[in-house]
Amino acid sequence: MSIKILGTGSYLPENRVTNDDLAKLVETSDEWIASRTGIRERRIASFETTTYMAAKAGKRALKQADVCPDEIDMILVATLSGDHATPNTACQVQEIIGADKAVCMDLSAACSGFIFALNTANVYIESGLAKTVLVIGAESLSKLVDWKDRGTCVLFGDGAGAAVVTKGTGIYETVMGSNGSKGAVLTCGERKLSNLLVDTKQELEQIKMDGQEVFRFAVRTVPSCIRELLKKAGLCCEEIRYYLLHQANLRIIQSVAKRMKEPEEKFPVNVDLCGNTSSASIPILLDEWNRKGNLSQGDKIVLCGFGGGLTWGAILLEWESNK
Numbered sequence: 001m002s003i004k005i006l007g008t009g010s011y012l013p014e015n016r017v018t019n020d021d022l023a024k025l026v027e028t029s030d031e032w033i034a035s036r037t038g039i040r041e042r043r044i045a046s047f048e049t050t051t052y053m054a055a056k057a058g059k060r061a062l063k064q065a066d067v068c069p070d071e072i073d074m075i076l077v078a079t080l081s082g083d084h085a086t087p088n089t090a091c092q093v094q095e096i097i098g099a100d101k102a103v104c105m106d107l108s109a110a111c112s113g114f115i116f117a118l119n120t121a122n123v124y125i126e127s128g129l130a131k132t133v134l135v136i137g138a139e140s141l142s143k144l145v146d147w148k149d150r151g152t153c154v155l156f157g158d159g160a161g162a163a164v165v166t167k168g169t170g171i172y173e174t175v176m177g178s179n180g181s182k183g184a185v186l187t188c189g190e191r192k193l194s195n196l197l198v199d200t201k202q203e204l205e206q207i208k209m210d211g212q213e214v215f216r217f218a219v220r221t222v223p224s225c226i227r228e229l230l231k232k233a234g235l236c237c238e239e240i241r242y243y244l245l246h247q248a249n250l251r252i253i254q255s256v257a258k259r260m261k262e263p264e265e266k267f268p269v270n271v272d273l274c275g276n277t278s279s280a281s282i283p284i285l286l287d288e289w290n291r292k293g294n295l296s297q298g299d300k301i302v303l304c305g306f307g308g309g310l311t312w313g314a315i316l317l318e319w320e321s322n323k
């Protein structure tokens with residue numbers, strides 16, 4: 001059993017912020033940021049909320065899929081930066097796009113969120129509980145970033161990406177994992193007990209990260225996760241057309257390519273222009289690659305996310321052209 005991607009869409013905020021712009025805010029430089037991360041600019045929301053971007057990306061995916069909103073029976077939004085604790089982002093997207101028959105929920109797995117959400121869609125479709133699912137990754141991390149911390153504020157960007165999926169006929173395989181004991185490596189927004197029994201001062205919800213530990217985790221885990229995936233699918237690297245990795249950092253992507261002895265050309269990159277958009281990065285890249293016409297019938301592609309939790313996951317799917 002597998003799923004087929006009927007259409008993709010994405011949305012990036014209008015406002016571009018370059019490394020030079022950030023150098024006016026914190027002590028940094030274009031040279032430092034570009035050489036260590038590959039990032040040159042990112043989009044930062046000025047009026048766009050997470051919901052707004054998610055709905056825009058979702059609408060574009062529906063349009064490309066030629067699917068009406070009332071044909072959608074589930075909306076899954078992967079996000080760690082929803083606008084409200086409740087209603088969830090998916091319900092708010094439902095209202096905007098008019099997908100009245102959809103069941104709507106958010107899923108939180110940081111930068112692995114889109115992979116986990118796509119797998120969730122696959123399981124619902126496989127069980128017969130859903131037929132057509134709108135899967136979205138959307139983030140406005142700019143509201144969670146400590147804009148005084150040069151070690152993190154230069155890394156992230158805002159945006160959303162989406163895919164409309166239904167039952168497919170091609171290969172579909174997945175590997176997922178989590179390691180909660182390493183959760184402290186990358187955290188955001190501790191919600192402390194605060195009630196009539198406990199009076200705790202709430203701290204600001206901001207991203208804190210041990211960058212080197214995250215780097216080590218990524219370059220070890222991603223290749224082994226993909227190798228396990230290929231083994232499960234009975235395929236070798238040469239049979240994979242593209243690896244669409246979470247766009248955290250160019251050096252991580254290059255290091256994964258090197259460790260897997262695969263050419264860098266098989267690893268599309270847009271971190272240079274988008275920064276790290278967490279759960280949105282894979283669907284934004286997928287939409288770009290799809291709209292550029294780089295994906296053909298039968299192409300075997302690997303999507304791989306990794307990040308806070310710690311969490312990681314990869315999906316191998318065979319591209320089924322809609323035409």
Ligand code: ACO
Pocket residue numbers: 027028029032033036037111150151152154155186209210211212214215218247248249251276278306307308
């Ligand atoms: N500009 C200039 N100097 C900086 C900046 C900056 N933006 N940020 C940190 N520095 C300084 C530090 O203060 C430090 O100075 P010091 O030596 O005087 O103390 C020096 O640069 C080295 O700092 P490190 O943190 O050791 O820098 P490192 O070489 O490890 O690079 C980086 C930091 C780019 C974050 C790297 O660790 C990395 O790529 N980690 C991966 C983490 C990642 O991509 N996270 C994204 C979120 S998680 C995810 O998506 C999976």
